[in-house]
Amino acid sequence: MKALGELVAEGWLIGLERVGYRVVENLPIEHSTIADSKNIQAVAIEYKFVRQGTALPEKSASEYAYNFSGGLPDISQFPFHEYKRAMSDVLTRPDLSQYTYGDSAGSPELVHQLKEYLRQTRSILNRDVVVTNGSQEALYIIAQLFLQAGDQVAVEALGYPPAIAAFKSAGADLVGIRLDKNGMCPLTLEAQIRFGNIKLIYLTPLHQYPTTVTLPIKHRQAIYQLATKYKIPIVEDDYDHEFHYRCQPLAPLAADDPAQLVIYLSSFSKIMFPGARIGVMAVNKRLATAIAEYRLMISHKSNVLMQASLAKWMSSGGFERHLRRTTRQNLQKRDHAVELLRELNCFEFVVPDGGMALWLKLKRKSGNITSAKALAEKALLHNICIQHQQQFIVNPMDSSDEHIRIGFAGMSIEKFATGIHKLIALLKR
Ligand SMILES: Cc1ncc(COP(=O)(O)O)c(C=O)c1O
Numbered sequence: 001m002k003a004l005g006e007l008v009a010e011g012w013l014i015g016l017e018r019v020g021y022r023v024v025e026n027l028p029i030e031h032s033t034i035a036d037s038k039n040i041q042a043v044a045i046e047y048k049f050v051r052q053g054t055a056l057p058e059k060s061a062s063e064y065a066y067n068f069s070g071g072l073p074d075i076s077q078f079p080f081h082e083y084k085r086a087m088s089d090v091l092t093r094p095d096l097s098q099y100t101y102g103d104s105a106g107s108p109e110l111v112h113q114l115k116e117y118l119r120q121t122r123s124i125l126n127r128d129v130v131v132t133n134g135s136q137e138a139l140y141i142i143a144q145l146f147l148q149a150g151d152q153v154a155v156e157a158l159g160y161p162p163a164i165a166a167f168k169s170a171g172a173d174l175v176g177i178r179l180d181k182n183g184m185c186p187l188t189l190e191a192q193i194r195f196g197n198i199k200l201i202y203l204t205p206l207h208q209y210p211t212t213v214t215l216p217i218k219h220r221q222a223i224y225q226l227a228t229k230y231k232i233p234i235v236e237d238d239y240d241h242e243f244h245y246r247c248q249p250l251a252p253l254a255a256d257d258p259a260q261l262v263i264y265l266s267s268f269s270k271i272m273f274p275g276a277r278i279g280v281m282a283v284n285k286r287l288a289t290a291i292a293e294y295r296l297m298i299s300h301k302s303n304v305l306m307q308a309s310l311a312k313w314m315s316s317g318g319f320e321r322h323l324r325r326t327t328r329q330n331l332q333k334r335d336h337a338v339e340l341l342r343e344l345n346c347f348e349f350v351v352p353d354g355g356m357a358l359w360l361k362l363k364r365k366s367g368n369i370t371s372a373k374a375l376a377e378k379a380l381l382h383n384i385c386i387q388h389q390q391q392f393i394v395n396p397m398d399s400s401d402e403h404i405r406i407g408f409a410g411m412s413i414e415k416f417a418t419g420i421h422k423l424i425a426l427l428k429r
Helices: 002-010 029-035 080-092 108-122 133-145 161-169 186-195 217-232 287-296 304-315 320-342 374-381 415-426
Strands: 013-016 020-023 130-131 153-157 173-177 199-203 234-235 262-266 279-282 357-362 405-408
Touching: 002 013, 002 020, 080 304, 080 320, 108 262, 108 279, 108 304, 130 133, 130 287, 130 320, 133 161, 133 199, 133 234, 133 262, 133 279, 133 287, 153 161, 153 186, 161 173, 161 217, 173 186, 186 199, 186 217, 199 217, 217 234, 279 287, 304 320, 320 357, 320 415, 374 405, 374 415
Parallel strands: 153 173, 153 199, 199 234, 234 262
Antiparallel strands: 013 020, 130 279, 262 279, 357 405
């Protein structure tokens, strides 16, 4: 029956109900002769790519025994069961108008929820919201819209590699602006703007990636004034603002932006899970339209089921409950991590006001390994993933190699402690 089924599918037979099978009148012989690869003498083509992406990681994030990568959330704590109700609701009563092309800026329900969320949590008002496939798509589109070969982008001297890759993909050169203990140094930025060709500034002001420091108000104002003076848009990546523990987080630059030069982006990868691929941009109307138009060439829109279920989850209050729960858990995790690392006394560090990671400087006499890169490489051999300073360096001449970045939010307090003890054992061995 299987063989007969296959012959029917290939067009050799037709099935006649309660009669049997007959050979078709016009056999599909012509087609099969053409498709017969034995008659084609060809050498496999060698593609000549003119552009290249980022090298794929050897392992996926979940394959490590201990993955301390800085920004991973604890996905096992996500309330999938509760989210299932939102998803089921959406599938039971689908809004068919959403299930086709169109609305490339985002579904109206989700856009409405996100506007309200950004208003309440980040004081962002009067902006258009665009839903993207994670903030990475937003970064890529911004790079494509604003940059061309020879342009420069000012970024923090230690920065977020996927953003840097997106800017480079548009042909731009990256200029790493010196970081002081507060984040990007406005004086160095000014010098680079005056003597260079800076077309965009990329900032992570709330929790600088990777060093975790919060850019103080004075620095923010100085950078904003420079950007206004020289008419340079600022990309503000507010990627984990939900997790700020010491006090209310400082409002983003986008909350007070009379010159409309701040391109605000954030992500649901930390508060939900990275695979959700939900990013959000808050921008002025003209830019929102340009982004939506550009998306038509890439992805049209974000997954409608994800958008609709997230909107439902937010309107039902489930998202807010999850937010409160996760913030409390992450604060506990940070405090345990800080206590443990102080006890072990192998690193110097400043306790961050928020975020999901610690920036640790190797103490000189803490072990045999003094290079952060060497420690990370050794850890990898033992199935432990940590990030090291060299991975974030923008300026090629910078050889600093004394810090590691350790995420504390991605696993339980117990697992974190076991993993850190293993790491320290490697450091001392
Ligand atoms: C600085 C920064 N921006 C953005 C993101 C989120 O990216 P996405 O929304 O593409 O998952 C991350 C996640 O690690 C990040 O560290």
